[in-house]
Amino acid sequence: MPQGKPNTVPDDGLTTRQRRNRPLLMVHTGPGKGKSTAAFGMALRAWNQGWPVGVFQFVKSAKWRVGEERALRVLGASGEGGPVVWHKMGEGWSWTQRDMESSEEAAREGWEQVKRDLAAETHRLYVLDEFAYPLHWGWIDTAEVVAVLRARPGTQHVVITGRNAPPELLDAADLVTEMTKVKHPMDAGQKGQRGIEW
Amino acid sequence: MPQGKPNTVPDDGLTTRQRRNRPLLMVHTGPGKGKSTAAFGMALRAWNQGWPVGVFQFVKSAKWRVGEERALRVLGASGEGGPVVWHKMGEGWSWTQRDMESSEEAAREGWEQVKRDLAAETHRLYVLDEFAYPLHWGWIDTAEVVAVLRARPGTQHVVITGRNAPPELLDAADLVTEMTKVKHPMDAGQKGQRGIEW
Numbered sequence: 001m002p003q004g005k006p007n008t009v010p011d012d013g014l015t016t017r018q019r020r021n022r023p024l025l026m027v028h029t030g031p032g033k034g035k036s037t038a039a040f041g042m043a044l045r046a047w048n049q050g051w052p053v054g055v056f057q058f059v060k061s062a063k064w065r066v067g068e069e070r071a072l073r074v075l076g077a078s079g080e081g082g083p084v085v086w087h088k089m090g091e092g093w094s095w096t097q098r099d100m101e102s103s104e105e106a107a108r109e110g111w112e113q114v115k116r117d118l119a120a121e122t123h124r125l126y127v128l129d130e131f132a133y134p135l136h137w138g139w140i141d142t143a144e145v146v147a148v149l150r151a152r153p154g155t156q157h158v159v160i161t162g163r164n165a166p167p168e169l170l171d172a173a174d175l176v177t178e179m180t181k182v183k184h185p186m187d188a189g190q191k192g193q194r195g196i197e198w
Numbered sequence: 199m200p201q202g203k204p205n206t207v208p209d210d211g212l213t214t215r216q217r218r219n220r221p222l223l224m225v226h227t228g229p230g231k232g233k234s235t236a237a238f239g240m241a242l243r244a245w246n247q248g249w250p251v252g253v254f255q256f257v258k259s260a261k262w263r264v265g266e267e268r269a270l271r272v273l274g275a276s277g278e279g280g281p282v283v284w285h286k287m288g289e290g291w292s293w294t295q296r297d298m299e300s301s302e303e304a305a306r307e308g309w310e311q312v313k314r315d316l317a318a319e320t321h322r323l324y325v326l327d328e329f330a331y332p333l334h335w336g337w338i339d340t341a342e343v344v345a346v347l348r349a350r351p352g353t354q355h356v357v358i359t360g361r362n363a364p365p366e367l368l369d370a371a372d373l374v375t376e377m378t379k380v381k382h383p384m385d386a387g388q389k390g391q392r393g394i395e396w
Contacts, residue, residue, distance in 0.1 A: 020389045028232060032375040037239030038232035042394070045265030049393040067243030074276050075269055125393070157394065176381040177230040182374035191218045195247035195323070196240070196355065 023155045024174045029132060029165040032179030039127050039159045040068040046125035046157070047072070047081035054123035056087045056110055058162075059130040066198055085123070087113060107134035111145070121154045132162025135169060142166045221353045222372045227330060227363040230377030237325045237357045238266040244323035244355070245270070245279035252321035254285045254308055256360075257328040264396055283321070285311060305332035309343070319352045330360025333367060344370045 014022075026042075028035035046053050055072065057065060069086055076084025089110040111134075117123060134140045146168055149158060160169065170176050192198070212220075224240075226233035244251050253270065255263060267284055274282030287308040309332075315321060332338045344366055347356060358367065368374050390396070 016389065020391050022383075024383060024391075024394060030378070032377075033373065034226060034232055034236030034239075034375050034377065038236040039239075040242060041232075041235030041237075041239040041266065044238060044269040045396060046393050048265030048268045051393055067246030068239065070246050071242040071269075071273055071279070074278055075272060078272050078276070080272055081269070170380065173381060174383045175231065176379075177232050178378040178380050179230075179232065179236075180228070180376040180378055182368065182376050183371060185220075185222060185372045191214065193218050193222075195244050195249055196222060198243060 021155060022174075023152070024157045025149055025172060026157070026159040026175040026177075027132070027165050027170060027173045028159065028161045028177050028179060029163060029170070030178035030180055031163055032181040033184070034179045035161040035163075036065070036068075036129050038177070038179075039129060039161050040065075040072070042159055043068075043072060043084075043125060043127055044075070047075050047084065049082065049124075051082040051124035052122065053082055053084045053125045053127070054087065054117055055084070055127045055129065056114055056131070057089055057129045058107055058110055058134060065129070067195070082124070104134070104137075104139040107139050111140050115148055118148065118152045118156060121156060124156060126156065126158045128158060128160045130162045131160045132165040132169070135166050136162070136164040142168045145169065146172045219353060220372075221350070222355045223347055223370060224355070224357040224373040224375075225330070225363050225368060225371045226357065226359045226375050226377060227361060227368070228376035228378055229361055230379040231382070232377045233359040233361075234263070234266075234327050236375070236377075237327060237359050238263075238270070240357055241270060241282075241323060241325055242273070245273050245282065247280065247322075249280040249322035250320065251280055251282045251323045251325070252285070252315055253282070253325045253327065254312055254329070255287055255327045256305055256308055256332060263327070265393070280322070302332070302335075302337040305337050309338050313346055316346065316350045316354060319354060322354060324354065324356045326356065326358045328360045329358045330363040330367070333364050334360070334362040340364045340366045343367065 028038055043053050043055070053072070053076070072084045073086065075081055087110065089106055114126065114128065135142045135145060150172060226236055241251050241253070251270070251274070270282045271284065273279055285308065287304055312324065312326065333340045333343060348370060
Protein backbone atom coordinates (compact mmCIF):
# COMPACT_ATOMS: atom_id res chain seq x y z
CA MET A 1 0.00 0.00 0.00
CA PRO A 2 2.16 2.84 -1.27
CA GLN A 3 1.53 6.03 0.66
CA GLY A 4 2.67 8.27 -2.23
CA LYS A 5 5.29 9.91 0.00
CA PRO A 6 8.84 9.41 -1.21
CA ASN A 7 11.46 9.14 1.54
CA THR A 8 13.77 11.66 -0.09
CA VAL A 9 13.48 14.14 -2.92
CA PRO A 10 16.61 13.90 -5.05
CA ASP A 11 18.45 16.89 -6.43
CA ASP A 12 18.32 15.63 -10.02
CA GLY A 13 16.86 18.66 -11.78
CA LEU A 14 13.71 16.73 -12.71
CA THR A 15 10.16 17.83 -11.98
CA THR A 16 8.02 15.47 -9.89
CA ARG A 17 6.11 14.53 -13.03
CA GLN A 18 9.28 13.82 -15.00
CA ARG A 19 10.67 11.75 -12.16
CA ARG A 20 7.37 9.99 -11.74
CA ASN A 21 7.16 8.91 -15.35
CA ARG A 22 10.78 7.82 -15.60
CA PRO A 23 11.13 4.45 -17.32
CA LEU A 24 11.74 1.70 -14.78
CA LEU A 25 13.96 -1.35 -14.71
CA MET A 26 12.42 -3.88 -12.36
CA VAL A 27 13.80 -7.22 -11.19
CA HIS A 28 11.91 -10.04 -9.46
CA THR A 29 14.40 -12.52 -8.07
CA GLY A 30 14.89 -14.96 -5.18
CA PRO A 31 13.96 -18.61 -4.58
CA GLY A 32 10.26 -18.08 -3.83
CA LYS A 33 7.20 -18.29 -6.05
CA GLY A 34 5.53 -15.32 -7.72
CA LYS A 35 8.45 -13.80 -9.64
CA SER A 36 6.97 -14.37 -13.09
CA THR A 37 3.38 -14.34 -11.90
CA ALA A 38 3.85 -10.82 -10.55
CA ALA A 39 5.47 -9.73 -13.81
CA PHE A 40 2.45 -10.99 -15.76
CA GLY A 41 0.19 -9.25 -13.25
CA MET A 42 2.04 -6.02 -14.11
CA ALA A 43 1.36 -6.70 -17.78
CA LEU A 44 -2.37 -6.42 -16.95
CA ARG A 45 -1.83 -2.87 -15.71
CA ALA A 46 0.20 -1.94 -18.78
CA TRP A 47 -2.44 -3.47 -21.06
CA ASN A 48 -5.13 -1.47 -19.25
CA GLN A 49 -3.20 1.75 -20.02
CA GLY A 50 -3.21 0.84 -23.69
CA TRP A 51 0.54 0.23 -23.68
CA PRO A 52 2.11 -2.18 -26.19
CA VAL A 53 3.38 -5.15 -24.18
CA GLY A 54 6.17 -7.47 -25.31
CA VAL A 55 6.75 -10.78 -23.55
CA PHE A 56 10.03 -12.64 -24.09
CA GLN A 57 9.98 -16.10 -22.59
CA PHE A 58 13.55 -17.22 -21.86
CA VAL A 59 12.47 -20.69 -20.83
CA LYS A 60 11.38 -23.85 -22.55
CA SER A 61 8.33 -25.67 -21.28
CA ALA A 62 5.29 -27.36 -22.68
CA LYS A 63 2.94 -26.09 -20.00
CA TRP A 64 4.46 -23.23 -18.00
CA ARG A 65 2.79 -19.88 -18.59
CA VAL A 66 0.05 -21.35 -20.80
CA GLY A 67 -2.54 -19.55 -18.69
CA GLU A 68 -0.72 -16.23 -18.79
CA GLU A 69 -0.06 -16.56 -22.50
CA ARG A 70 -3.67 -17.32 -23.41
CA ALA A 71 -4.99 -14.56 -21.14
CA LEU A 72 -2.62 -11.96 -22.55
CA ARG A 73 -3.34 -13.02 -26.12
CA VAL A 74 -7.11 -12.72 -25.51
CA LEU A 75 -6.59 -9.31 -23.87
CA GLY A 76 -4.30 -8.10 -26.65
CA ALA A 77 -6.83 -9.15 -29.28
CA SER A 78 -9.80 -7.63 -27.41
CA GLY A 79 -9.02 -4.14 -28.65
CA GLU A 80 -9.87 -2.78 -25.19
CA GLY A 81 -6.29 -2.24 -24.07
CA GLY A 82 -2.81 -2.33 -25.53
CA PRO A 83 -1.54 -4.88 -28.04
CA VAL A 84 0.47 -7.88 -26.84
CA VAL A 85 3.35 -9.62 -28.64
CA TRP A 86 4.49 -12.91 -27.13
CA HIS A 87 7.94 -14.21 -28.08
CA LYS A 88 8.29 -17.82 -27.04
CA MET A 89 11.99 -18.35 -27.39
CA GLY A 90 11.85 -21.75 -25.74
CA GLU A 91 10.22 -23.17 -28.87
CA GLY A 92 12.40 -25.81 -30.43
CA TRP A 93 15.11 -26.12 -27.82
CA SER A 94 15.60 -27.08 -24.20
CA TRP A 95 17.57 -26.03 -21.12
CA THR A 96 19.05 -29.49 -20.60
CA GLN A 97 22.80 -29.80 -20.14
CA ARG A 98 23.39 -31.86 -23.26
CA ASP A 99 21.67 -29.24 -25.41
CA MET A 100 23.54 -26.38 -23.77
CA GLU A 101 25.14 -24.84 -26.81
CA SER A 102 22.00 -24.35 -28.85
CA SER A 103 20.05 -23.09 -25.82
CA GLU A 104 22.76 -20.53 -25.32
CA GLU A 105 22.45 -19.51 -28.95
CA ALA A 106 18.67 -19.23 -28.69
CA ALA A 107 18.95 -17.09 -25.57
CA ARG A 108 21.39 -14.80 -27.37
CA GLU A 109 19.04 -14.53 -30.34
CA GLY A 110 16.26 -13.58 -27.95
CA TRP A 111 18.38 -10.83 -26.46
CA GLU A 112 19.16 -9.54 -29.98
CA GLN A 113 15.41 -9.32 -30.59
CA VAL A 114 14.95 -7.40 -27.32
CA LYS A 115 17.70 -4.99 -28.42
CA ARG A 116 16.04 -4.42 -31.79
CA ASP A 117 12.67 -3.76 -30.13
CA LEU A 118 14.20 -1.37 -27.58
CA ALA A 119 15.96 0.58 -30.33
CA ALA A 120 12.70 0.81 -32.30
CA GLU A 121 10.66 1.58 -29.13
CA THR A 122 8.30 -1.23 -30.10
CA HIS A 123 6.80 -1.83 -26.64
CA ARG A 124 6.22 0.17 -23.50
CA LEU A 125 6.48 -2.77 -21.11
CA TYR A 126 8.92 -5.62 -21.70
CA VAL A 127 8.53 -8.80 -19.68
CA LEU A 128 11.85 -10.64 -19.93
CA ASP A 129 10.69 -13.81 -18.26
CA GLU A 130 13.43 -15.98 -16.68
CA PHE A 131 16.04 -13.74 -18.28
CA ALA A 132 18.11 -13.84 -15.08
CA TYR A 133 19.13 -17.43 -15.91
CA PRO A 134 21.10 -16.81 -19.13
CA LEU A 135 22.76 -13.87 -17.36
CA HIS A 136 23.63 -15.94 -14.31
CA TRP A 137 25.02 -18.69 -16.52
CA GLY A 138 27.15 -16.22 -18.44
CA TRP A 139 25.44 -16.94 -21.76
CA ILE A 140 24.71 -13.27 -22.18
CA ASP A 141 27.02 -10.56 -20.84
CA THR A 142 25.38 -8.74 -17.96
CA ALA A 143 27.51 -5.63 -18.48
CA GLU A 144 26.24 -5.36 -22.05
CA VAL A 145 22.64 -5.85 -20.92
CA VAL A 146 23.01 -3.14 -18.29
CA ALA A 147 24.59 -0.74 -20.81
CA VAL A 148 21.84 -1.35 -23.37
CA LEU A 149 19.09 -0.94 -20.76
CA ARG A 150 20.63 2.26 -19.35
CA ALA A 151 20.78 3.75 -22.85
CA ARG A 152 17.31 2.69 -23.98
CA PRO A 153 15.38 5.53 -25.61
CA GLY A 154 11.95 6.90 -24.67
CA THR A 155 9.75 5.50 -21.93
CA GLN A 156 10.19 1.76 -21.99
CA HIS A 157 9.66 -0.18 -18.77
CA VAL A 158 11.44 -3.50 -18.37
CA VAL A 159 10.76 -6.26 -15.85
CA ILE A 160 13.22 -9.14 -15.58
CA THR A 161 12.48 -12.31 -13.64
CA GLY A 162 14.47 -15.31 -12.44
CA ARG A 163 16.54 -16.58 -9.51
CA ASN A 164 20.12 -15.49 -9.05
CA ALA A 165 19.91 -12.18 -10.86
CA PRO A 166 23.51 -10.88 -11.12
CA PRO A 167 24.49 -8.10 -8.67
CA GLU A 168 25.33 -5.71 -11.55
CA LEU A 169 21.74 -6.04 -12.76
CA LEU A 170 20.37 -5.37 -9.27
CA ASP A 171 22.59 -2.30 -9.01
CA ALA A 172 21.17 -0.94 -12.24
CA ALA A 173 17.54 -1.70 -11.34
CA ASP A 174 15.11 0.88 -10.00
CA LEU A 175 13.01 -1.73 -8.23
CA VAL A 176 14.10 -5.10 -6.90
CA THR A 177 11.83 -7.54 -5.12
CA GLU A 178 13.09 -10.80 -3.72
CA MET A 179 10.57 -13.60 -3.42
CA THR A 180 11.44 -15.78 -0.44
CA LYS A 181 10.10 -19.27 -0.05
CA VAL A 182 8.58 -19.69 3.38
CA LYS A 183 6.56 -22.82 2.76
CA HIS A 184 5.82 -24.81 -0.40
CA PRO A 185 3.47 -27.76 -1.04
CA MET A 186 6.34 -29.72 -2.61
CA ASP A 187 7.95 -29.78 0.84
CA ALA A 188 4.89 -31.74 1.97
CA GLY A 189 5.14 -34.17 -0.93
CA GLN A 190 2.69 -32.41 -3.22
CA LYS A 191 3.47 -31.99 -6.90
CA GLY A 192 2.53 -28.95 -8.95
CA GLN A 193 -1.05 -28.82 -10.19
CA ARG A 194 -2.93 -27.51 -13.18
CA GLY A 195 -4.36 -24.04 -12.71
CA ILE A 196 -1.92 -23.29 -9.91
CA GLU A 197 1.57 -23.90 -11.29
CA TRP A 198 0.67 -23.41 -14.95
CA MET B 199 11.29 -23.73 -12.02
CA PRO B 200 9.61 -26.62 -10.21
CA GLN B 201 11.32 -29.91 -10.92
CA GLY B 202 8.22 -31.97 -10.17
CA LYS B 203 10.11 -33.95 -7.53
CA PRO B 204 8.66 -33.57 -4.05
CA ASN B 205 11.23 -33.69 -1.23
CA THR B 206 9.26 -36.21 0.78
CA VAL B 207 6.27 -38.43 0.14
CA PRO B 208 3.94 -38.22 3.12
CA ASP B 209 2.21 -41.21 4.64
CA ASP B 210 -1.25 -39.65 4.32
CA GLY B 211 -3.13 -42.44 2.55
CA LEU B 212 -3.65 -40.27 -0.54
CA THR B 213 -2.71 -41.20 -4.09
CA THR B 214 -0.31 -38.86 -5.91
CA ARG B 215 -3.22 -37.59 -7.97
CA GLN B 216 -5.37 -36.92 -4.90
CA ARG B 217 -2.52 -35.18 -3.17
CA ARG B 218 -1.70 -33.23 -6.31
CA ASN B 219 -5.21 -31.87 -6.70
CA ARG B 220 -5.65 -31.02 -3.03
CA PRO B 221 -7.15 -27.56 -2.56
CA LEU B 222 -4.48 -25.08 -1.57
CA LEU B 223 -4.36 -22.20 0.85
CA MET B 224 -1.71 -19.76 -0.32
CA VAL B 225 -0.42 -16.62 1.38
CA HIS B 226 1.64 -13.81 -0.17
CA THR B 227 3.03 -11.61 2.58
CA GLY B 228 6.03 -9.42 3.45
CA PRO B 229 6.95 -5.78 2.83
CA GLY B 230 7.93 -6.09 -0.84
CA LYS B 231 5.95 -5.54 -4.01
CA GLY B 232 4.24 -8.25 -6.00
CA LYS B 233 1.99 -9.83 -3.35
CA SER B 234 -1.29 -8.87 -5.02
CA THR B 235 0.16 -8.75 -8.51
CA ALA B 236 1.24 -12.38 -8.21
CA ALA B 237 -2.22 -13.33 -6.91
CA PHE B 238 -3.85 -11.73 -9.95
CA GLY B 239 -1.31 -13.48 -12.14
CA MET B 240 -2.53 -16.75 -10.59
CA ALA B 241 -6.07 -15.77 -11.50
CA LEU B 242 -4.98 -15.85 -15.16
CA ARG B 243 -4.04 -19.51 -14.79
CA ALA B 244 -7.31 -20.34 -13.07
CA TRP B 245 -9.27 -18.47 -15.76
CA ASN B 246 -7.40 -20.42 -18.44
CA GLN B 247 -8.54 -23.69 -16.82
CA GLY B 248 -12.13 -22.50 -17.01
CA TRP B 249 -12.38 -22.17 -13.23
CA PRO B 250 -14.81 -19.69 -11.68
CA VAL B 251 -12.69 -16.98 -10.04
CA GLY B 252 -13.87 -14.79 -7.18
CA VAL B 253 -11.93 -11.65 -6.23
CA PHE B 254 -12.58 -9.98 -2.88
CA GLN B 255 -10.85 -6.65 -2.57
CA PHE B 256 -10.32 -5.82 1.10
CA VAL B 257 -8.98 -2.37 0.34
CA LYS B 258 -10.39 0.97 -0.65
CA SER B 259 -8.79 2.89 -3.46
CA ALA B 260 -9.86 4.85 -6.48
CA LYS B 261 -7.06 3.59 -8.70
CA TRP B 262 -5.38 0.49 -7.23
CA ARG B 263 -6.06 -2.70 -9.17
CA VAL B 264 -7.98 -0.90 -11.93
CA GLY B 265 -5.80 -2.65 -14.49
CA GLU B 266 -6.27 -6.06 -12.93
CA GLU B 267 -9.99 -5.51 -12.52
CA ARG B 268 -10.57 -4.45 -16.10
CA ALA B 269 -8.39 -7.26 -17.46
CA LEU B 270 -10.15 -9.92 -15.40
CA ARG B 271 -13.59 -8.55 -16.29
CA VAL B 272 -12.70 -8.63 -20.02
CA LEU B 273 -11.35 -12.17 -19.63
CA GLY B 274 -14.37 -13.33 -17.65
CA ALA B 275 -16.72 -11.91 -20.26
CA SER B 276 -14.75 -13.35 -23.20
CA GLY B 277 -16.29 -16.78 -22.77
CA GLU B 278 -12.88 -18.34 -23.47
CA GLY B 279 -12.05 -19.21 -19.88
CA GLY B 280 -13.78 -19.26 -16.50
CA PRO B 281 -16.20 -16.62 -15.23
CA VAL B 282 -14.93 -13.87 -12.92
CA VAL B 283 -16.81 -12.21 -10.05
CA TRP B 284 -15.16 -9.10 -8.57
CA HIS B 285 -16.29 -7.97 -5.11
CA LYS B 286 -15.03 -4.47 -4.44
CA MET B 287 -15.61 -4.12 -0.75
CA GLY B 288 -13.72 -0.86 -0.59
CA GLU B 289 -16.61 0.88 -2.34
CA GLY B 290 -18.14 3.52 -0.12
CA TRP B 291 -15.75 3.44 2.81
CA SER B 292 -12.12 4.03 3.66
CA TRP B 293 -9.35 2.62 5.80
CA THR B 294 -8.70 5.93 7.55
CA GLN B 295 -8.53 5.98 11.33
CA ARG B 296 -11.56 8.23 11.79
CA ASP B 297 -13.72 5.84 9.80
CA MET B 298 -12.40 2.77 11.58
CA GLU B 299 -15.63 1.32 12.85
CA SER B 300 -17.44 1.22 9.54
CA SER B 301 -14.34 -0.11 7.74
CA GLU B 302 -14.23 -2.88 10.28
CA GLU B 303 -17.87 -3.63 9.65
CA ALA B 304 -17.35 -3.65 5.89
CA ALA B 305 -14.42 -6.04 6.22
CA ARG B 306 -16.55 -8.36 8.36
CA GLU B 307 -19.34 -8.25 5.80
CA GLY B 308 -16.82 -9.16 3.13
CA TRP B 309 -15.70 -12.16 5.14
CA GLU B 310 -19.33 -13.24 5.57
CA GLN B 311 -19.68 -13.17 1.77
CA VAL B 312 -16.55 -15.28 1.42
CA LYS B 313 -18.01 -17.79 3.89
CA ARG B 314 -21.28 -18.00 1.96
CA ASP B 315 -19.42 -18.53 -1.31
CA LEU B 316 -17.17 -21.19 0.21
CA ALA B 317 -20.16 -23.06 1.62
CA ALA B 318 -21.91 -22.91 -1.77
CA GLU B 319 -18.66 -23.78 -3.64
CA THR B 320 -19.25 -20.75 -5.85
CA HIS B 321 -15.64 -20.34 -7.05
CA ARG B 322 -12.63 -22.52 -7.58
CA LEU B 323 -10.06 -19.79 -6.93
CA TYR B 324 -10.61 -17.09 -4.32
CA VAL B 325 -8.34 -14.04 -4.34
CA LEU B 326 -8.72 -12.41 -0.91
CA ASP B 327 -6.75 -9.28 -1.72
CA GLU B 328 -5.24 -7.44 1.28
CA PHE B 329 -7.18 -9.75 3.60
CA ALA B 330 -4.14 -10.01 5.89
CA TYR B 331 -4.79 -6.45 7.13
CA PRO B 332 -8.18 -6.95 8.81
CA LEU B 333 -6.76 -10.14 10.35
CA HIS B 334 -3.64 -8.35 11.60
CA TRP B 335 -5.75 -5.54 13.03
CA GLY B 336 -8.00 -8.01 14.83
CA TRP B 337 -11.11 -6.92 12.95
CA ILE B 338 -11.74 -10.49 11.90
CA ASP B 339 -10.78 -13.44 14.10
CA THR B 340 -7.90 -15.36 12.53
CA ALA B 341 -8.82 -18.56 14.40
CA GLU B 342 -12.28 -18.49 12.85
CA VAL B 343 -10.85 -17.84 9.39
CA VAL B 344 -8.45 -20.76 9.75
CA ALA B 345 -11.25 -23.05 10.96
CA VAL B 346 -13.55 -22.07 8.08
CA LEU B 347 -10.78 -22.49 5.51
CA ARG B 348 -9.72 -25.87 6.91
CA ALA B 349 -13.31 -27.11 6.71
CA ARG B 350 -14.09 -25.71 3.25
CA PRO B 351 -15.78 -28.30 1.00
CA GLY B 352 -14.71 -29.50 -2.44
CA THR B 353 -11.70 -28.17 -4.33
CA GLN B 354 -11.53 -24.47 -3.62
CA HIS B 355 -8.15 -22.75 -3.78
CA VAL B 356 -7.64 -19.61 -1.74
CA VAL B 357 -4.89 -17.01 -2.02
CA ILE B 358 -4.60 -14.33 0.65
CA THR B 359 -2.38 -11.26 0.27
CA GLY B 360 -1.14 -8.51 2.57
CA ARG B 361 1.70 -7.60 4.92
CA ASN B 362 1.83 -8.97 8.43
CA ALA B 363 -0.20 -12.10 7.84
CA PRO B 364 -0.81 -13.62 11.31
CA PRO B 365 1.35 -16.65 12.25
CA GLU B 366 -1.73 -18.87 12.71
CA LEU B 367 -2.65 -18.20 9.08
CA LEU B 368 0.87 -19.04 7.90
CA ASP B 369 0.74 -22.27 9.93
CA ALA B 370 -2.46 -23.27 8.19
CA ALA B 371 -1.23 -22.34 4.69
CA ASP B 372 0.10 -24.85 2.17
CA LEU B 373 2.20 -22.26 0.41
CA VAL B 374 3.68 -19.07 1.83
CA THR B 375 5.80 -16.62 -0.13
CA GLU B 376 7.33 -13.56 1.46
CA MET B 377 8.01 -10.62 -0.81
CA THR B 378 11.05 -8.72 0.42
CA LYS B 379 11.79 -5.18 -0.65
CA VAL B 380 15.34 -4.93 -1.87
CA LYS B 381 15.07 -1.61 -3.68
CA HIS B 382 12.12 0.62 -4.50
CA PRO B 383 11.84 3.77 -6.65
CA MET B 384 10.19 5.63 -3.74
CA ASP B 385 13.49 5.34 -1.88
CA ALA B 386 14.96 7.43 -4.69
CA GLY B 387 12.21 10.03 -4.44
CA GLN B 388 10.03 8.63 -7.20
CA LYS B 389 6.27 8.43 -6.70
CA GLY B 390 4.10 5.62 -8.03
CA GLN B 391 3.17 5.83 -11.69
CA ARG B 392 0.23 4.88 -13.87
CA GLY B 393 0.59 1.51 -15.55
CA ILE B 394 3.14 0.37 -12.97
CA GLU B 395 1.53 0.85 -9.56
CA TRP B 396 -2.08 0.70 -10.76
